[in-house]
Amino acid sequence: MERIDKQTIVDSVPQxxxxxxxxxxxxxxxTEFWERFSYYGMRAILVFYMYYEVSEGGLGLDRNVALSIMSVYGxxxxxxxxxxxxxxDRIFGTSRAVFYGGVFIMLGHIVLSIPGSVVFLFISMALIVIGTGLLKPNVSSIVGDMYSETDRRRDAGFSIFYMxxxxxxxxxxxxxxxVQKDYGFHWGFALAAIGMFVGLVVFVLTRKTNLGLAGSYVPNPLTPDExxxxxxxxxxxxxxxxxxxxxxxxxxxFTINTFISLVGVFGIAIxxxxxxxxxxxxxxxxxxxSRIxxxxxxxxxxxxxxxxxxxxATILASYADTRTDLEFFGFTLSPAWFQSLNPLFIILLAPVFAWLWVRxxxxxxxxxxxxxxxxxxAGISFLVILLPAYFSGPDALVSPLxxxxxxxxxxxxxxxxxxVGLSATTKLAPAAFSAQTMSLWFLSNAAxxxxxxxxxxxxxxxxxxLYFGIIGGVAIVLSLILFALAPKIKVYMRGIH
Known part of the structure; x- marks a missing residue:
């Protein structure tokens, strides 16, 4: 398909x-709401499923191995x-990629909902890895397609999308x-599959009327020889x-540990x-x-x-399960519930940040x-979490606060x-690598x-x-370096704000 001018795409979308x-x-x-419902619902109980004993409905893996597998999975x-x-970018466009990705994700959750062994776990992971790779960067790329480069609503729009x-x-x-607590792990995974199915239905029923040409084109199609x-x-x-x-x-x-090491190398090399x-x-x-x-x-x-x-989702999830006092004001907390804290605070604060940038x-x-x-x-958040161990020692249960x-x-x-990174990526991306640059943004998470x-x-x-202190301290030092380099970086951005 011939490349379509960006403004033509913007004009085709009801503004x-x-x-x-x-x-x-x-x-x-x-669409992204239901995809994230399925992914984070599964992720909230997956690490516990891996290291809980078989008698508790889990797979009985070593805790440190489970934490490493969880990180590799991510x-x-x-x-x-x-x-x-x-x-x-090269074959079927972002809209089709989103649809195909949703199908793979749904199948992955279905496999995980079937009682089985570690083999079922890895098959499910493979399907969800493929599906998320198709869906996540491309749905964000379509968001960027709907705005012109000079549209000041872009950052606010991405903040709403992020909410x-x-x-x-x-x-x-x-x-x-x-659901996992009442009925077991596999019913929890089945609910995640249902969430992805609902997301697919929303996307299919509304994309033609709402998205116009956004996501419907192939920016840099392969030639027959390619x-x-x-x-x-x-x-x-x-x-x-x-x-x-x-x-x-x-x-x-070639063992699990070898594979974990290879993923770390590829995370930086790719x-x-x-x-x-x-x-x-x-x-x-x-x-x-210059923008690159x-x-x-x-x-x-x-x-x-x-x-x-x-x-x-790894260290702090385990911390919630093993180091935190889960009896709080007469309530017994589930360690999975702590995974809702991050998105809860984002829901509450995202409109504030969106308003602040516009204001x-x-x-x-x-x-x-x-x-x-x-x-x-981020650095300060790790310095905070080291304090209870400093005051109470490694054996005492700490307050969930x-x-x-x-x-x-x-x-x-x-x-x-x-x-801001999502928005900046769509602004700084070379035209021939628009979706791939969004993939590069998500590779920072992979690395x-x-x-x-x-x-x-x-x-x-x-x-x-020591663990929280060193990592938190490195982050704070890096932030100070970036503050100092900010004016120079802005020059290389060539007019992007």
Missing amino acids: KGFFGQPKGLFTLFF ALVYMSGVIGGWLA GINLGAFISPLIVGQ KKKTIKIVSIVTIGIAVLLAILIPLGW PTIYFIIMYRSPKTTEVER IAYIPLFIASVMFWAIQEQG LGDREPSIPTKFAFGILF WLVLSYFIVVLGELSLSP AQGINAQLVKFYTPENET
């Missing part, structure tokens, strides 16, 4: 209809966005956690990997390669190359932020400055960085979780003060 935003934001808001979910973005993500993420741990070359390369690589694994696994040279390819591409203009340079320190800051934030107008902080605030708050405070502070950082898969091995209740 009024959802909180003063383009009408298509309704479709994408609720890394692969976001790494797969590279493939999803490439498929959207939809977190509304689903807030509700699901409460409901799925309760298709043949791609099929050949994919076939060779697939066969090569299969043969290699068939040899290494029986010999004991985005590095992507930056080089986009920068050197003949389809990238001089202005776009500006994007690199933002990417590094994002890795640091997500390395802390994503430990809310400040020309005084609004630059994108690099917002990123610096993001990792500053410490976890509440830590989640609250990291949300201040998330709202300074994450929706962070690949690093976390190694970091979580060092956590024990005995050394948690």
Whole structure:
């Protein structure tokens, strides 16, 4: 398909209809709401499912192995966005990618809802990794398609979209956690599958009237020669990997720990390669190359932020289960419910941040400055969580209010960085790599979780003060460096604000 001018796409979308935003934001808001309901509902109980004993309905895995697998799973979910973005940019467009991704995710949850072994767990993970890679970067890319580069509603629109993500993420741990408590893990996973099905229905029924041309085009389609070359390369690589694994696994040279280490390496290597390819591409203009340079320190800051934030589903989830007093004012808390804190605070504060950016107008902080605030708050959130161990020791159960405070502070950082990062990515992306650059943004999360898969091995209740202190301190130092570099980065952004 011939490339469509960006303004033509914007003009095809009804521009009024959802909180003063383009009408298509309704479709994408609720599609992502239900996708996040399914994902975060599953994630809220998955780590417990892995390390709880078989007698408790779990798989009985070692706790540290379960935490590492959880981090690797998250890394692969976001790494797969590279493939999803490439498929959207080169083969079938972002709208179809979103639909196909939703189908894979739903199938993954269905498999997980069937009582089985570790094999079922990994099959489910593979399906959800593929599906999320297709859906997540591309649904965000469609949001960017609906706005012109000069539309000042863009940041506010992404904040509203981000609130939809977190509304689903807030509700699901409460409901799925309760279903798991009353009926078992597999019924909780089945509920996640139903959530994704509802999201697919919303998308299919409303996309034609609300999205116009957004997501319907292929920005950089493969030529016939490129298709043949791609099929050949994919076939060779697939066969090569299969043969290699068939040899290494029986010999004991490829284990879970080996795989975890490889994911960490790929988490750093893949985005590095992507930056080089986009920068050197003949389809990238001089202005776009300058913007790519500006994007690199933002990417590094994002890795640091997500390395802390994503430990809310691993280290802090285990902390809630084993180190926290779950009897609170006569109520017995479920450790899964703490996964609702992050999205709850985002729901409450996202409108405030959206209003603040619009209200400040020309005084609004630059994108690099917002990123610096993001990792500053993330660092502080880890310094806060080390305090109860410092005061009470590693054996005493701590008040759940410490976890509440830590989640609250990291949300201040998330709202300074994450929706702004989504918006900045659509602004700074080279035209020929629009969906793939959005995939690159999510690779910052993949890199962070690949690093976390190694970091979580060092956590024990005995050394948690040192663990939280070092990671939090590094984040604060990096934030100060970014504050200092912000004016220079802004120059390289070439007019993007």
